[in-house]
Amino acid sequence: DAGVIQSPRHEVTEMGQEVTLRCKPISGHDYLFWYRQTMMRGLELLIYFNNNVPIDDSGMPEDRFSAKMPNASFSTLKIQPSEPRDSAVYFCASSLGTINYQPQHFGDGTRLSIL
Amino acid sequence: KQEVTQIPAALSVPEGENLVLNCSFTDSAIYNLQWFRQDPGKGLTSLLLIQSSQREQTSGRLNASLDKSSGRSTLYIAASQPGDSATYLCAVYHLGDMRFGAGTRLTVKP
Numbered sequence: 390d391a392g393v394i395q396s397p398r399h400e401v402t403e404m405g406q407e408v409t410l411r412c413k414p415i416s417g418h419d420y421l422f423w424y425r426q427t428m429m430r431g432l433e434l435l436i437y438f439n440n441n442v443p444i445d446d447s448g449m450p451e452d453r454f455s456a457k458m459p460n461a462s463f464s465t466l467k468i469q470p471s472e473p474r475d476s477a478v479y480f481c482a483s484s485l486g487t488i489n490y491q492p493q494h495f496g497d498g499t500r501l502s503i504l
Numbered sequence: 505k506q507e508v509t510q511i512p513a514a515l516s517v518p519e520g521e522n523l524v525l526n527c528s529f530t531d532s533a534i535y536n537l538q539w540f541r542q543d544p545g546k547g548l549t550s551l552l553l554i555q556s557s558q559r560e561q562t563s564g565r566l567n568a569s570l571d572k573s574s575g576r577s578t579l580y581i582a583a584s585q586p587g588d589s590a591t592y593l594c595a596v597y598h599l600g601d602m603r604f605g606a607g608t609r610l611t612v613k614p
Contacts, residue, residue, distance in 0.1 A: 393547070432548075432593070432604040445600035480547050488597055489535045490555065495547030 391415070393496035395481050401502045407469040410499045413462055414483030422493060423456055423466050424480040432480075437488075438464065471503045506531045508596055510605035517584055518613050525579040525608045527594035532572045534596045539568050539579045542591045542607070551592075552579070584612045 394413040402408055414421050422437040436446040441458045449456070453472070458464040468475055478500050482493040507530045517523055527537070536555050540548040552561045552568040554577070560569040567580040577594055593607040 431606050432595075434602045437600070447600070482547070488602070490553075492538065492550035492553050493548075495549070497545070497547050 393481055393483050393494055395479075395496035395499050397499060398497065399500045399502075401504065402471060403504050404473055405470045407467065408471045408475075408501060408503075410466040410479050410481075410501070412464045412466070412481030412496060414464070414481070415485075415494055416462065418483035418485045418494070419461075420484040420486070420488060420491075420493075421458060421464050422482040422484075422488075423464070424482065425477045426480060426498070427477045435466070439487075473503045476501055476503045506534075506596060506598070506601065506603045508594060508603045508605040510592075510594060510608050512608060513606065514609040514611075516611040516613065519584060519586060521584050521612075522580070522582050523584055523610075525581070525592050525610070527577040527579070527605055529575045529577075529596050529603070531598070532575055534572065534598045536597050537568075537570055537577050538595045538597070539566075539577075540593045540595065542593060548593065581610075584610075586612050586614050588612050 396411045419440050423435040426432045435448045436456045438458045456466045478498045480495050480498045482495045484491045484493045509528045511526050534556050538553045539551045542548050554561050554570040565582040570577045589612050591607040591609045593604050595604045
C-alpha cells in the first residue's frame, strides 16, 4: 500500500511569496490532518478534515494560512504571503475512522524554508 | 490548556537493555493517548494507541500503559536493539485537540 504522499519534500522561497503544499492521503482514509513541526513549538495540529469537510481549523495560526480538500485523494495547505517564521516541517496524515479510535499515518513531510 | 511533558529528553542505552520512556499530561480529560516513533527526516509512525478506558496496549516488544487519573503514560521497550534508535513522542487527544510532547531521543548502542 502506498503511504501518505507529500510534495514537494523541500521548498525554499522568499518572504512574501505564495507557498502551496500538497498531500495525497491513503486511499480509503476519511480523515486528513495537517501538522507543523518546529524546534521551538514541537508538533502542532493545524487543521483536520473528515470526508473532505474541514472539521476543526482552530490550530491554523492566522489568516495567511488556508487549507482545502477538493476531493478524497488530494489536499493543499497554502500560505500567502509567506514569512520567515513559517519555516518548519509540515506533515500531512490520514486515518481510517475517527481519531478517537484509529491511528494516524504520516507522510514524510515538506521542509519549508522562507528566506 | 493541556500540556504534555516527556522525560528524559534523551536516553542512551546499550543493546539488550529494557527501558522505560515517560509521558505526563496535565488534563486527565482525554479520549486517547498515542505513542509515535520518528526517524530523522521522516514522518511519525504510530506505535500504540490507548483508549481512555484502557490501561495498556502491547505490540511485540513494546508495552504502553496509561494512568489517566495521575496523568501518566509509560512506554516500555524490551530487549532494545540498535534499530529502535529514534525519537519517541507521545500525544494526547481530546475534542479535536491533539497535543504532543517534545519527544525522547533514544540511542541504542551496539
